Amino acid sequence: MAEIKVVTDATFDEMVINSERPVLVDFWATWCGPCKMVAPEMEKIAAKYDGTVDVVKVDVDANPSLSQKYGIMSIPTIAFFRPGQQPMGVVGFRPMEQLEQQFGLADFSKPATPAPVEPAAS
Numbered sequence: 001m002a003e004i005k006v007v008t009d010a011t012f013d014e015m016v017i018n019s020e021r022p023v024l025v026d027f028w029a030t031w032c033g034p035c036k037m038v039a040p041e042m043e044k045i046a047a048k049y050d051g052t053v054d055v056v057k058v059d060v061d062a063n064p065s066l067s068q069k070y071g072i073m074s075i076p077t078i079a080f081f082r083p084g085q086q087p088m089g090v091v092g093f094r095p096m097e098q099l100e101q102q103f104g105l106a107d108f109s110k111p112a113t114p115a116p117v118e119p120a121a122s
Contacts, residue, residue, distance in 0.1 A: 002050035027077040
């Protein structure tokens, strides 16, 4: 299963801004009920897009400068950082399918492995 990494003020630039892959960031807090609801959805996305999209978490209470820098006023906020583009985000609980649609994650899904072709009988 894909690992959801914890990102801090100190590691955000390295792991998100300078990432070669798109990164989905879950801004959350331990006391936030809706944040606990969105956590399994983030785990599903991490598993489905493992190797093509990184998924990370930022505890807003432990990393206030990131919350301030990105204007995080409500949590959970899910932000999508694509290399070379402005981040986009949504606030509140969203199921995986809505997050996929909102951020166009289908563009990053791994191609299905084609079935082996059987040689034609002669």
